[in-house]
Amino acid sequence: MEQPTTGNFTKTPGWLDWYASPSKPSFQLPAGAVDAHCHVFGPGAEFPYAPERKYTPCDASKAQLFALRDHLGFEKNVIVQATCHGADNRALLDALIHSNGKARGVATVKRSITDQELQAMHEAGVRGVRFNFVKRLVDFTPKDELMEIAARIKAWGWHVVIYFEAVDLPELWDFFATVHDDLATTVVVDHMGRPDVSLPVDGPQFVLFQRFMREHQNVWSKVSCPERLSVTGPKALSGEQNAYRDVIPFARAIVEEFPDRVLWGTDWPHPNLKDHMPDDGLLVDFIPHIAPTAELQHKLLVDNPNRLYWS
Numbered sequence: 001m002e003q004p005t006t007g008n009f010t011k012t013p014g015w016l017d018w019y020a021s022p023s024k025p026s027f028q029l030p031a032g033a034v035d036a037h038c039h040v041f042g043p044g045a046e047f048p049y050a051p052e053r054k055y056t057p058c059d060a061s062k063a064q065l066f067a068l069r070d071h072l073g074f075e076k077n078v079i080v081q082a083t084c085h086g087a088d089n090r091a092l093l094d095a096l097i098h099s100n101g102k103a104r105g106v107a108t109v110k111r112s113i114t115d116q117e118l119q120a121m122h123e124a125g126v127r128g129v130r131f132n133f134v135k136r137l138v139d140f141t142p143k144d145e146l147m148e149i150a151a152r153i154k155a156w157g158w159h160v161v162i163y164f165e166a167v168d169l170p171e172l173w174d175f176f177a178t179v180h181d182d183l184a185t186t187v188v189v190d191h192m193g194r195p196d197v198s199l200p201v202d203g204p205q206f207v208l209f210q211r212f213m214r215e216h217q218n219v220w221s222k223v224s225c226p227e228r229l230s231v232t233g234p235k236a237l238s239g240e241q242n243a244y245r246d247v248i249p250f251a252r253a254i255v256e257e258f259p260d261r262v263l264w265g266t267d268w269p270h271p272n273l274k275d276h277m278p279d280d281g282l283l284v285d286f287i288p289h290i291a292p293t294a295e296l297q298h299k300l301l302v303d304n305p306n307r308l309y310w311s
């Protein structure tokens with residue numbers, strides 16, 4: 001694969017480049033597998049980063065993403081708008097349009113978006129909008145504007161993707177429940193609502209997230225980002241001990257209880273990682289630890305993403 005570049009922007013200090021030579025996974029992905037959470041960044045020279053961004057990434061182009069898809073053995077991608085591009089979805093739309101139907105998208109939009117623009121996004125392959133509540137990534141998430149957007153996008157059959165940290169779920173619960181219940185909208189949670197995996201899997205924090213999924217039948221979860229959530233980290237210490245082993249019980253509990261409402265993605269090019277950059281091939285090898293049977297793997301990687309994004 002091509003080496004990462006920084007384009008004509010200056011990367012955030014400490015930012016790690018994505019892994020340029022990922023290994024071939026040992027785990028053979030089922031035919032039709034979808035990488036349901038990944039990003040394109042720029043290239044900044046063509047698609048400038050948003051002035052309000054909290055970080056400047058290293059460029060990660062559509063061609064580089066599609067090369068990774070083929071290398072790992074995925075058939076398709078779901079490309080998610082990241083905060084470094086704000087509500088300027090041009091890089092995302094360009095990637096969707098050039099994907100030969102092999103990518104769908106999740107955009108970030110403002111209240112000022114017109115119906116014509118939404119229609120054009122739909123035709124390009126957008127199927128959802130993302131609302132980001134992670135405080136280090138956005139200054140302000142206006143709930144009234146989000147409700148208005150969530151109501152409008154239903155006309156296109158889109159869903160809502162939310163990104164938040166576990167400590168914030170109690171205060172956000174009512175708002176998310178309103179979007180889900182009152183608007184009857186499917187809600188997809190990024191990275192299991194970012195649990196603190198040093199806490200017990202059956203402790204109050206993660207139990208609250210499980211209750212949220214149990215009580216809201218159209219809430220889905222991405223069981224992604226072990227590299228972001230893990231405290232034990234990437235090193236396989238010995239014998240039975242796996243890389244990111246502390247994340248396994250959390251992700252596996254969600255996959256086993258909600259097998260029809262889970263998605264998996266690489267999160268390439270892994271924004272905001274400063275400790276280590278994962279080898280995407282090894283991330284794919286993590287999948288059988290959280291979805292241990294062929295049936296669970298097929299739902300997670302093929303049936304669920306295709307139902308949500310391609311039907």
Ligand code: 0GY
Pocket residue numbers: 081082083084132137163190228267270271272
């Ligand atoms: C992710 C994670 C992160 C960043 C973003 O939109 C973003 O900037 O999503 C993060 O920093 O945790 O989902 O890719």
